[in-house]
Amino acid sequence: MTKPKIVSQQLIAETRLFRVEQLGLEFGNGEKRVYERLLGGKTGSVLVIPMLDDETVLLIREYSAGSQDYQLALPKGRMEPGEDPLQAANREMQEEVGYAAKKLEILKTFTIAPAYIQHHTYAILARDLYPQQLIGDEPEPIEVVPWKLSDWDNLVAQPDFTEARSIAALCLARNVLR
Incomplete structure (x- = not known):
């Protein structure tokens, strides 16, 4: 066409x-x-799937103004000028969950409502994590929630786990990790 x-x-x-x-x-x-x-922003954003081990993903719970509630989701954030998606993912993880990764892999680029929003998000699988903290721009401490992927059904049943990008990215990651 x-x-x-x-x-x-x-x-x-x-x-x-x-x-x-x-x-x-x-x-x-x-x-x-x-x-x-x-x-959207000129640089896009990242959504990180930080795997503490082969079975445990690190989720975050933070306030979301759009839903006016605390939401459980994957760490995410915008890419800063000059950053590539992998650099942005490593920085966001350090700011939000206190870990950096030795291994980062782009799984997919997502859009949200592409008929109305010009924006793309890179879903990035992060493995071989090690403790490394950076100060972020969050207004309050973020709760880090380790979750076993084997408890997937219970995760998607959580009333505060609703973000479509997080659900889709975890589905992709589960397929890669099998």
């Missing part, structure tokens, strides 16, 4: 965290539509 032609492009709103862009598109059949999308 031929991509639609962009006939207009305008930034219509901007906050400290978000930018909204309006796109005028013309499709191959002549149809015209106006779309709005959230523009």
Whole structure:
């Protein structure tokens, strides 16, 4: 298929965290539509699957403003300018769970609602961990929750384990680790 032609492009709103862009598109059949999308950061983000051993993943529980509750999820964060995904993953792990990894592997790049959000997240499997702490930008200490992958059914049943990226990344990691 031929991509639609962009006939207009305008930034219509901007906050400290978000930018909204309006796109005028013309499709191959002549149809015209106006779309709005959230523009992601220029660098993307990482979601890390830190494996303490072959069976234990380190999850975090931290406050999520979107759900207005504490959520259990994988460590994550934005990539800083000049960082590649593996460097960002190692830094985020050190900030959020107090470990660095000797072995890092990109499993997949995720999008979230690609019809409306221009953003990508690298899911990274981290193994051969060793203690290494960096100070992060979190407003309060993050709870680190070790979880056995063999207890998968109980994990997905947790009412505070709802983030789709974390669930998908752990599914991918479980397949790689088998």
